Amino acid sequence: MQDKPDAAAIVATVNAFLRETILPLLSGRAAFDLRVSMNALELVGRELVLSPASDAAEAARLSALLGETGTLEDLNQTLGQRIAAGEIGLETPGLIDHLRATAIEKLAVDQPKYSSYRRALGKK
Amino acid sequence: MEVTAAPAVPGVEAALAALAPRLAAGATGVCAVRRLSGGASQETWAFETSGGERFILRRAPSATWKSEMSIDLETEAILMQRAGAAGVPSPRVRHVLVPEDGLGKGFIMGFVAGETLGQKILRDPALDAVRPDLARQCGTTMAAIHRIDTSGIVDLKATTARSQVDDLAAAHRAGGWVRPVFDLALRWLQDRCPATVPHPTLVHGDFRNGNLIIGADGIRAVLDWELAHQGDPMEDLGWICVNSWRFGEIDKPVGGFGNREDLFAAYEAAGGTVDPARVRFWQAVGTLRWGIICADSTNRFSRGDDPSIERAVIGRRTSETELDLIDLMTGND
Numbered sequence: 276m277q278d279k280p281d282a283a284a285i286v287a288t289v290n291a292f293l294r295e296t297i298l299p300l301l302s303g304r305a306a307f308d309l310r311v312s313m314n315a316l317e318l319v320g321r322e323l324v325l326s327p328a329s330d331a332a333e334a335a336r337l338s339a340l341l342g343e344t345g346t347l348e349d350l351n352q353t354l355g356q357r358i359a360a361g362e363i364g365l366e367t368p369g370l371i372d373h374l375r376a377t378a379i380e381k382l383a384v385d386q387p388k389y390s391s392y393r394r395a396l397g398k399k
Numbered sequence: 400m401e402v403t404a405a406p407a408v409p410g411v412e413a414a415l416a417a418l419a420p421r422l423a424a425g426a427t428g429v430c431a432v433r434r435l436s437g438g439a440s441q442e443t444w445a446f447e448t449s450g451g452e453r454f455i456l457r458r459a460p461s462a463t464w465k466s467e468m469s470i471d472l473e474t475e476a477i478l479m480q481r482a483g484a485a486g487v488p489s490p491r492v493r494h495v496l497v498p499e500d501g502l503g504k505g506f507i508m509g510f511v512a513g514e515t516l517g518q519k520i521l522r523d524p525a526l527d528a529v530r531p532d533l534a535r536q537c538g539t540t541m542a543a544i545h546r547i548d549t550s551g552i553v554d555l556k557a558t559t560a561r562s563q564v565d566d567l568a569a570a571h572r573a574g575g576w577v578r579p580v581f582d583l584a585l586r587w588l589q590d591r592c593p594a595t596v597p598h599p600t601l602v603h604g605d606f607r608n609g610n611l612i613i614g615a616d617g618i619r620a621v622l623d624w625e626l627a628h629q630g631d632p633m634e635d636l637g638w639i640c641v642n643s644w645r646f647g648e649i650d651k652p653v654g655g656f657g658n659r660e661d662l663f664a665a666y667e668a669a670g671g672t673v674d675p676a677r678v679r680f681w682q683a684v685g686t687l688r689w690g691i692i693c694a695d696s697t698n699r700f701s702r703g704d705d706p707s708i709e710r711a712v713i714g715r716r717t718s719e720t721e722l723d724l725i726d727l728m729t730g731n732d
Binding site: 308311312314315318348351352354355356358359361364365370371374375377378379381382385386388389390391392394395 | 577578579580581582583585586587642645647648649708709711712715716718719721722723725726728729
Protein backbone atom coordinates (compact mmCIF):
# COMPACT_ATOMS: atom_id res chain seq x y z
CA MET A 276 0.00 0.00 0.00
CA GLN A 277 1.65 3.15 -1.19
CA ASP A 278 -1.13 5.72 -1.36
CA LYS A 279 -0.33 9.22 -0.19
CA PRO A 280 -0.59 10.94 2.19
CA ASP A 281 0.79 8.03 4.18
CA ALA A 282 -0.48 6.92 7.58
CA ALA A 283 2.25 8.76 9.51
CA ALA A 284 1.40 12.04 7.81
CA ILE A 285 -2.30 11.59 8.58
CA VAL A 286 -1.58 10.77 12.24
CA ALA A 287 0.58 13.90 12.51
CA THR A 288 -2.21 16.02 11.01
CA VAL A 289 -4.82 14.59 13.38
CA ASN A 290 -2.50 15.29 16.30
CA ALA A 291 -1.98 18.89 15.21
CA PHE A 292 -5.75 19.35 15.00
CA LEU A 293 -6.20 17.94 18.51
CA ARG A 294 -3.47 20.14 19.95
CA GLU A 295 -4.44 23.39 18.25
CA THR A 296 -8.23 23.15 18.07
CA ILE A 297 -9.55 20.66 20.65
CA LEU A 298 -7.15 20.89 23.59
CA PRO A 299 -7.88 24.60 24.27
CA LEU A 300 -11.58 23.72 24.62
CA LEU A 301 -10.97 21.20 27.41
CA SER A 302 -9.95 21.37 31.04
CA GLY A 303 -9.39 19.03 33.99
CA ARG A 304 -9.60 15.30 33.45
CA ALA A 305 -10.62 15.56 29.80
CA ALA A 306 -7.63 17.77 28.98
CA PHE A 307 -5.33 15.36 30.83
CA ASP A 308 -6.75 12.37 28.95
CA LEU A 309 -6.40 14.19 25.64
CA ARG A 310 -2.72 14.88 26.35
CA VAL A 311 -2.18 11.19 27.13
CA SER A 312 -4.01 10.32 23.90
CA MET A 313 -1.91 12.74 21.86
CA ASN A 314 1.28 11.23 23.28
CA ALA A 315 -0.06 7.80 22.29
CA LEU A 316 -0.76 9.06 18.76
CA GLU A 317 2.79 10.36 18.53
CA LEU A 318 3.99 6.88 19.53
CA VAL A 319 1.89 5.42 16.71
CA GLY A 320 3.41 7.92 14.28
CA ARG A 321 6.94 6.93 15.32
CA GLU A 322 6.09 3.24 14.99
CA LEU A 323 4.75 3.76 11.47
CA VAL A 324 7.97 5.45 10.43
CA LEU A 325 10.57 3.41 12.31
CA SER A 326 9.29 -0.15 12.70
CA PRO A 327 9.66 -1.45 9.10
CA ALA A 328 13.43 -1.00 9.22
CA SER A 329 13.89 -1.92 12.90
CA ASP A 330 11.72 -5.06 12.63
CA ALA A 331 13.80 -6.22 9.65
CA ALA A 332 17.05 -5.55 11.49
CA GLU A 333 15.79 -7.36 14.61
CA ALA A 334 14.73 -10.41 12.55
CA ALA A 335 18.11 -10.50 10.79
CA ARG A 336 19.99 -10.38 14.12
CA LEU A 337 17.76 -13.10 15.61
CA SER A 338 18.26 -15.36 12.58
CA ALA A 339 22.02 -14.98 12.84
CA LEU A 340 21.94 -15.65 16.60
CA LEU A 341 19.63 -18.68 16.42
CA GLY A 342 20.60 -20.12 13.04
CA GLU A 343 17.01 -20.28 11.88
CA THR A 344 14.37 -18.18 10.17
CA GLY A 345 10.78 -17.40 11.09
CA THR A 346 8.44 -14.60 12.10
CA LEU A 347 9.69 -12.01 14.60
CA GLU A 348 7.36 -13.43 17.26
CA ASP A 349 8.53 -17.02 16.65
CA LEU A 350 12.20 -16.07 16.69
CA ASN A 351 11.80 -14.09 19.93
CA GLN A 352 9.90 -16.97 21.49
CA THR A 353 12.69 -19.38 20.56
CA LEU A 354 15.32 -17.02 21.96
CA GLY A 355 13.41 -16.69 25.23
CA GLN A 356 13.05 -20.46 25.56
CA ARG A 357 16.75 -21.07 24.90
CA ILE A 358 17.72 -18.41 27.44
CA ALA A 359 15.34 -19.91 30.02
CA ALA A 360 16.82 -23.37 29.32
CA GLY A 361 20.34 -22.02 29.84
CA GLU A 362 21.43 -22.81 26.26
CA ILE A 363 22.07 -19.15 25.49
CA GLY A 364 23.27 -16.67 28.10
CA LEU A 365 25.00 -13.44 28.94
CA GLU A 366 28.31 -14.78 27.56
CA THR A 367 26.87 -15.93 24.22
CA PRO A 368 28.55 -13.79 21.54
CA GLY A 369 26.13 -11.30 20.06
CA LEU A 370 23.31 -11.80 22.58
CA ILE A 371 23.71 -8.66 24.63
CA ASP A 372 24.48 -6.57 21.55
CA HIS A 373 21.27 -7.84 19.99
CA LEU A 374 19.11 -7.29 23.09
CA ARG A 375 20.51 -3.81 23.63
CA ALA A 376 19.95 -2.85 19.99
CA THR A 377 16.37 -4.17 20.20
CA ALA A 378 15.61 -2.31 23.44
CA ILE A 379 16.99 0.89 21.92
CA GLU A 380 14.88 0.42 18.78
CA LYS A 381 11.78 -0.11 20.92
CA LEU A 382 12.46 3.00 22.99
CA ALA A 383 12.95 5.09 19.85
CA VAL A 384 9.24 4.37 19.32
CA ASP A 385 7.90 3.95 22.87
CA GLN A 386 9.64 6.64 24.89
CA PRO A 387 12.52 8.53 23.22
CA LYS A 388 12.72 10.87 26.21
CA TYR A 389 13.53 8.02 28.62
CA SER A 390 16.75 8.70 30.52
CA SER A 391 18.62 5.46 29.88
CA TYR A 392 17.70 5.61 26.19
CA ARG A 393 19.15 9.10 25.96
CA ARG A 394 22.25 7.96 27.83
CA ALA A 395 22.62 4.99 25.44
CA LEU A 396 22.61 7.45 22.54
CA GLY A 397 25.18 9.63 24.28
CA LYS A 398 22.68 12.42 24.96
CA LYS A 399 22.01 14.12 28.25
CA MET B 400 -12.77 -11.22 42.73
CA GLU B 401 -15.97 -9.22 42.91
CA VAL B 402 -15.65 -5.57 43.70
CA THR B 403 -18.84 -3.78 44.55
CA ALA B 404 -19.28 -0.34 43.08
CA ALA B 405 -18.17 2.55 45.27
CA PRO B 406 -21.08 4.31 46.95
CA ALA B 407 -21.81 7.71 45.50
CA VAL B 408 -20.27 10.77 47.15
CA PRO B 409 -23.43 11.61 49.18
CA GLY B 410 -23.19 8.18 50.88
CA VAL B 411 -19.56 8.74 51.81
CA GLU B 412 -20.27 12.27 52.96
CA ALA B 413 -23.14 11.19 55.22
CA ALA B 414 -21.08 8.38 56.72
CA LEU B 415 -18.14 10.74 57.37
CA ALA B 416 -20.50 13.34 58.87
CA ALA B 417 -21.67 10.75 61.39
CA LEU B 418 -18.04 10.13 62.35
CA ALA B 419 -17.06 13.81 62.55
CA PRO B 420 -17.70 14.31 66.30
CA ARG B 421 -15.33 11.44 67.08
CA LEU B 422 -12.59 12.82 64.83
CA ALA B 423 -12.53 16.39 66.06
CA ALA B 424 -13.98 17.84 69.25
CA GLY B 425 -17.08 19.90 68.54
CA ALA B 426 -17.28 18.93 64.88
CA THR B 427 -20.85 18.63 63.61
CA GLY B 428 -20.27 17.55 60.03
CA VAL B 429 -17.84 17.37 57.12
CA CYS B 430 -17.25 19.35 53.96
CA ALA B 431 -14.97 19.46 50.92
CA VAL B 432 -15.30 15.69 50.48
CA ARG B 433 -13.46 14.64 47.35
CA ARG B 434 -11.90 11.52 45.95
CA LEU B 435 -8.18 11.86 45.28
CA SER B 436 -7.26 8.64 43.56
CA GLY B 437 -7.71 4.94 43.57
CA GLY B 438 -8.23 1.88 41.49
CA ALA B 439 -10.58 -1.02 41.92
CA SER B 440 -9.20 -2.08 45.28
CA GLN B 441 -8.44 1.07 47.25
CA GLU B 442 -9.66 4.63 47.34
CA THR B 443 -8.21 7.75 48.89
CA TRP B 444 -10.53 10.61 49.89
CA ALA B 445 -9.86 14.03 51.39
CA PHE B 446 -12.33 15.90 53.62
CA GLU B 447 -12.58 18.51 56.38
CA THR B 448 -14.53 18.43 59.59
CA SER B 449 -16.76 21.44 60.29
CA GLY B 450 -14.02 23.03 62.42
CA GLY B 451 -11.68 23.08 59.40
CA GLU B 452 -9.39 20.19 60.34
CA ARG B 453 -8.28 18.18 57.30
CA PHE B 454 -8.35 14.38 57.06
CA ILE B 455 -7.62 11.57 54.62
CA LEU B 456 -9.79 8.46 54.28
CA ARG B 457 -8.18 5.35 52.85
CA ARG B 458 -10.61 2.53 52.20
CA ALA B 459 -11.58 -0.53 50.23
CA PRO B 460 -15.26 -0.06 49.39
CA SER B 461 -16.03 -3.78 49.47
CA ALA B 462 -15.34 -5.47 52.76
CA THR B 463 -14.56 -8.75 51.03
CA TRP B 464 -11.91 -7.61 48.57
CA LYS B 465 -8.30 -8.47 49.20
CA SER B 466 -5.47 -8.64 46.69
CA GLU B 467 -2.95 -11.44 47.05
CA MET B 468 -0.11 -8.93 47.05
CA SER B 469 -1.56 -6.48 49.55
CA ILE B 470 -1.99 -6.47 53.28
CA ASP B 471 -5.30 -5.57 54.91
CA LEU B 472 -6.01 -1.90 55.44
CA GLU B 473 -6.33 -2.66 59.16
CA THR B 474 -2.78 -4.01 59.12
CA GLU B 475 -1.66 -0.94 57.19
CA ALA B 476 -3.18 1.21 59.95
CA ILE B 477 -1.35 -0.77 62.65
CA LEU B 478 1.94 -0.47 60.75
CA MET B 479 1.51 3.29 60.34
CA GLN B 480 0.82 3.65 64.07
CA ARG B 481 3.91 1.62 64.95
CA ALA B 482 5.93 3.53 62.34
CA GLY B 483 4.93 6.83 63.89
CA ALA B 484 5.90 5.56 67.34
CA ALA B 485 9.27 4.37 65.94
CA GLY B 486 10.12 7.84 64.64
CA VAL B 487 9.14 7.28 61.00
CA PRO B 488 7.41 10.39 59.62
CA SER B 489 3.84 9.19 59.45
CA PRO B 490 0.34 10.63 59.32
CA ARG B 491 -1.49 9.99 62.58
CA VAL B 492 -4.14 7.27 62.26
CA ARG B 493 -7.27 8.75 63.81
CA HIS B 494 -9.87 6.06 63.29
CA VAL B 495 -9.94 2.50 61.99
CA LEU B 496 -13.24 1.80 60.23
CA VAL B 497 -15.68 -0.68 61.72
CA PRO B 498 -18.64 -2.19 59.82
CA GLU B 499 -21.10 0.17 61.58
CA ASP B 500 -19.36 3.13 59.94
CA GLY B 501 -20.77 2.04 56.57
CA LEU B 502 -17.62 2.92 54.68
CA GLY B 503 -16.13 -0.52 54.04
CA LYS B 504 -12.68 -1.39 55.33
CA GLY B 505 -10.01 1.21 55.94
CA PHE B 506 -8.94 4.01 58.19
CA ILE B 507 -8.91 7.78 58.61
CA MET B 508 -5.68 9.69 59.13
CA GLY B 509 -4.64 13.28 59.61
CA PHE B 510 -3.86 15.28 56.46
CA VAL B 511 -0.17 16.03 55.93
CA ALA B 512 0.67 19.01 53.70
CA GLY B 513 3.43 18.66 51.12
CA GLU B 514 4.32 17.38 47.68
CA THR B 515 3.99 13.73 46.59
CA LEU B 516 4.50 13.93 42.83
CA GLY B 517 7.98 12.66 41.97
CA GLN B 518 8.52 15.09 39.08
CA LYS B 519 7.60 18.10 41.21
CA ILE B 520 9.77 16.97 44.12
CA LEU B 521 12.75 17.02 41.74
CA ARG B 522 11.94 20.39 40.17
CA ASP B 523 9.98 22.61 42.60
CA PRO B 524 12.22 25.56 43.55
CA ALA B 525 10.62 25.57 47.02
CA LEU B 526 12.35 22.24 47.65
CA ASP B 527 15.78 23.25 46.28
CA ALA B 528 17.28 23.65 49.75
CA VAL B 529 16.10 20.32 51.17
CA ARG B 530 16.58 18.17 48.05
CA PRO B 531 20.31 17.47 48.69
CA ASP B 532 19.37 16.12 52.14
CA LEU B 533 16.60 13.74 51.02
CA ALA B 534 18.78 10.68 50.30
CA ARG B 535 20.17 10.95 53.82
CA GLN B 536 16.66 11.32 55.28
CA CYS B 537 15.59 8.23 53.31
CA GLY B 538 18.45 6.25 54.89
CA THR B 539 17.52 7.36 58.41
CA THR B 540 13.82 6.65 57.80
CA MET B 541 14.44 3.21 56.31
CA ALA B 542 16.62 2.23 59.27
CA ALA B 543 13.74 3.17 61.59
CA ILE B 544 11.26 1.16 59.49
CA HIS B 545 13.50 -1.90 59.59
CA ARG B 546 13.52 -1.80 63.40
CA ILE B 547 9.72 -1.78 63.76
CA ASP B 548 8.44 -4.62 65.91
CA THR B 549 5.99 -6.71 63.89
CA SER B 550 4.99 -9.09 66.67
CA GLY B 551 1.30 -9.86 66.66
CA ILE B 552 0.81 -8.84 63.02
CA VAL B 553 -0.23 -12.05 61.33
CA ASP B 554 -0.78 -11.23 57.67
CA LEU B 555 2.72 -9.98 56.76
CA LYS B 556 4.05 -12.29 54.08
CA ALA B 557 7.49 -13.75 54.84
CA THR B 558 9.70 -13.48 51.76
CA THR B 559 13.27 -14.28 50.75
CA ALA B 560 15.28 -13.25 47.70
CA ARG B 561 14.65 -16.74 46.30
CA SER B 562 10.90 -16.66 46.93
CA GLN B 563 10.54 -13.25 45.31
CA VAL B 564 12.52 -14.27 42.20
CA ASP B 565 10.41 -17.45 42.00
CA ASP B 566 7.24 -15.33 42.19
CA LEU B 567 8.48 -13.10 39.37
CA ALA B 568 9.37 -16.15 37.25
CA ALA B 569 5.85 -17.51 37.79
CA ALA B 570 4.30 -14.14 36.86
CA HIS B 571 6.49 -14.01 33.74
CA ARG B 572 5.38 -17.50 32.66
CA ALA B 573 1.73 -16.82 33.45
CA GLY B 574 1.81 -13.52 31.56
CA GLY B 575 2.55 -15.32 28.31
CA TRP B 576 4.38 -12.36 26.75
CA VAL B 577 7.48 -12.85 24.59
CA ARG B 578 10.32 -10.88 26.21
CA PRO B 579 13.76 -12.53 26.03
CA VAL B 580 15.26 -9.78 28.23
CA PHE B 581 13.00 -10.91 31.08
CA ASP B 582 14.11 -14.53 30.56
CA LEU B 583 17.73 -13.42 30.75
CA ALA B 584 17.13 -11.23 33.80
CA LEU B 585 15.44 -14.12 35.61
CA ARG B 586 18.43 -16.40 34.93
CA TRP B 587 20.75 -13.63 36.09
CA LEU B 588 18.79 -13.13 39.31
CA GLN B 589 18.49 -16.88 39.96
CA ASP B 590 22.27 -17.23 39.61
CA ARG B 591 22.91 -14.36 42.02
CA CYS B 592 20.27 -14.88 44.70
CA PRO B 593 21.89 -13.89 47.99
CA ALA B 594 21.64 -16.14 51.01
CA THR B 595 18.52 -15.71 53.13
CA VAL B 596 19.11 -13.03 55.74
CA PRO B 597 19.45 -14.46 59.26
CA HIS B 598 17.24 -11.74 60.75
CA PRO B 599 14.41 -10.73 58.41
CA THR B 600 12.87 -7.34 59.15
CA LEU B 601 9.78 -5.41 58.21
CA VAL B 602 10.19 -4.20 54.61
CA HIS B 603 8.02 -1.27 53.46
CA GLY B 604 7.93 -2.71 49.95
CA ASP B 605 7.11 0.48 48.04
CA PHE B 606 9.43 3.13 49.52
CA ARG B 607 10.15 5.39 46.55
CA ASN B 608 9.93 8.91 45.21
CA GLY B 609 6.16 9.18 44.70
CA ASN B 610 5.13 7.54 47.99
CA LEU B 611 6.69 10.22 50.21
CA ILE B 612 5.20 13.54 51.29
CA ILE B 613 7.99 16.10 51.02
CA GLY B 614 7.96 19.59 52.45
CA ALA B 615 10.56 22.33 52.79
CA ASP B 616 11.87 20.49 55.87
CA GLY B 617 12.14 17.12 54.07
CA ILE B 618 10.22 13.85 54.48
CA ARG B 619 6.94 14.53 56.28
CA ALA B 620 5.31 11.15 55.72
CA VAL B 621 5.91 7.70 54.28
CA LEU B 622 2.76 6.50 52.49
CA ASP B 623 1.33 3.34 50.95
CA TRP B 624 2.26 0.49 53.24
CA GLU B 625 0.07 -1.80 51.17
CA LEU B 626 2.99 -3.97 49.99
CA ALA B 627 4.72 -4.29 53.37
CA HIS B 628 6.16 -7.72 54.17
CA GLN B 629 8.93 -9.48 56.08
CA GLY B 630 12.25 -9.99 54.36
CA ASP B 631 15.63 -8.56 53.48
CA PRO B 632 15.86 -4.89 54.53
CA MET B 633 18.17 -4.22 51.56
CA GLU B 634 15.08 -4.58 49.35
CA ASP B 635 13.87 -1.09 50.33
CA LEU B 636 17.29 0.44 49.58
CA GLY B 637 17.34 -1.23 46.15
CA TRP B 638 13.77 -0.30 45.23
CA ILE B 639 14.27 3.44 45.71
CA CYS B 640 17.22 3.23 43.26
CA VAL B 641 15.15 1.76 40.39
CA ASN B 642 15.63 4.10 37.43
CA SER B 643 11.88 4.44 36.85
CA TRP B 644 11.59 6.49 40.08
CA ARG B 645 14.39 8.89 39.13
CA PHE B 646 12.11 10.80 36.75
CA GLY B 647 14.88 11.55 34.26
CA GLU B 648 17.58 12.36 36.83
CA ILE B 649 19.51 9.22 35.94
CA ASP B 650 22.73 10.35 37.63
CA LYS B 651 21.01 10.66 41.02
CA PRO B 652 20.20 7.02 41.76
CA VAL B 653 18.26 7.59 44.98
CA GLY B 654 14.84 8.75 43.79
CA GLY B 655 16.39 11.20 41.32
CA PHE B 656 17.41 13.45 44.23
CA GLY B 657 20.51 11.88 45.76
CA ASN B 658 23.33 9.38 45.72
CA ARG B 659 23.84 5.98 47.27
CA GLU B 660 26.71 7.16 49.48
CA ASP B 661 24.39 9.50 51.41
CA LEU B 662 21.64 6.86 51.64
CA PHE B 663 24.04 4.20 52.89
CA ALA B 664 25.90 6.49 55.32
CA ALA B 665 22.68 7.69 56.97
CA TYR B 666 21.31 4.14 57.14
CA GLU B 667 24.45 2.98 58.94
CA ALA B 668 24.58 6.07 61.17
CA ALA B 669 21.04 5.14 62.26
CA GLY B 670 22.14 1.65 63.23
CA GLY B 671 21.57 -0.34 60.03
CA THR B 672 24.11 -2.38 58.09
CA VAL B 673 24.36 -1.93 54.32
CA ASP B 674 25.34 -4.66 51.87
CA PRO B 675 25.81 -2.79 48.57
CA ALA B 676 25.85 -5.98 46.47
CA ARG B 677 22.47 -7.02 47.89
CA VAL B 678 21.11 -3.50 47.32
CA ARG B 679 22.10 -3.82 43.67
CA PHE B 680 20.51 -7.28 43.44
CA TRP B 681 17.25 -5.83 44.80
CA GLN B 682 17.43 -2.90 42.38
CA ALA B 683 17.46 -5.48 39.57
CA VAL B 684 14.58 -7.40 41.18
CA GLY B 685 12.66 -4.13 41.46
CA THR B 686 13.35 -3.20 37.85
CA LEU B 687 12.07 -6.59 36.67
CA ARG B 688 9.06 -6.28 39.01
CA TRP B 689 8.11 -2.92 37.51
CA GLY B 690 8.70 -4.37 34.03
CA ILE B 691 6.33 -7.24 34.73
CA ILE B 692 3.71 -4.81 36.07
CA CYS B 693 4.02 -2.81 32.82
CA ALA B 694 3.85 -5.96 30.67
CA ASP B 695 0.80 -7.10 32.64
CA SER B 696 -0.82 -3.75 31.85
CA THR B 697 -0.72 -4.78 28.19
CA ASN B 698 -2.57 -7.99 29.10
CA ARG B 699 -5.15 -6.10 31.15
CA PHE B 700 -5.67 -3.69 28.28
CA SER B 701 -5.89 -6.44 25.65
CA ARG B 702 -8.30 -8.56 27.69
CA GLY B 703 -10.53 -5.54 28.22
CA ASP B 704 -10.11 -5.51 32.03
CA ASP B 705 -8.97 -1.91 31.72
CA PRO B 706 -9.34 -0.63 28.15
CA SER B 707 -8.13 2.88 29.05
CA ILE B 708 -5.57 4.75 26.98
CA GLU B 709 -3.48 5.15 30.15
CA ARG B 710 -3.29 1.37 30.60
CA ALA B 711 -2.21 0.96 26.97
CA VAL B 712 0.51 3.56 27.38
CA ILE B 713 1.84 1.94 30.58
CA GLY B 714 2.08 -1.31 28.62
CA ARG B 715 4.40 0.42 26.18
CA ARG B 716 6.68 1.49 29.02
CA THR B 717 7.88 -2.10 29.42
CA SER B 718 10.77 -1.43 27.04
CA GLU B 719 12.16 1.14 29.51
CA THR B 720 12.77 -1.64 32.01
CA GLU B 721 14.29 -3.88 29.34
CA LEU B 722 17.08 -1.38 28.66
CA ASP B 723 17.53 -0.78 32.41
CA LEU B 724 17.83 -4.54 33.03
CA ILE B 725 20.42 -4.88 30.25
CA ASP B 726 22.38 -1.99 31.79
CA LEU B 727 22.23 -3.64 35.23
CA MET B 728 23.33 -7.05 33.92
CA THR B 729 26.26 -5.57 32.02
CA GLY B 730 27.39 -3.21 34.78
CA ASN B 731 26.57 -0.27 32.54
CA ASP B 732 24.05 1.30 34.96
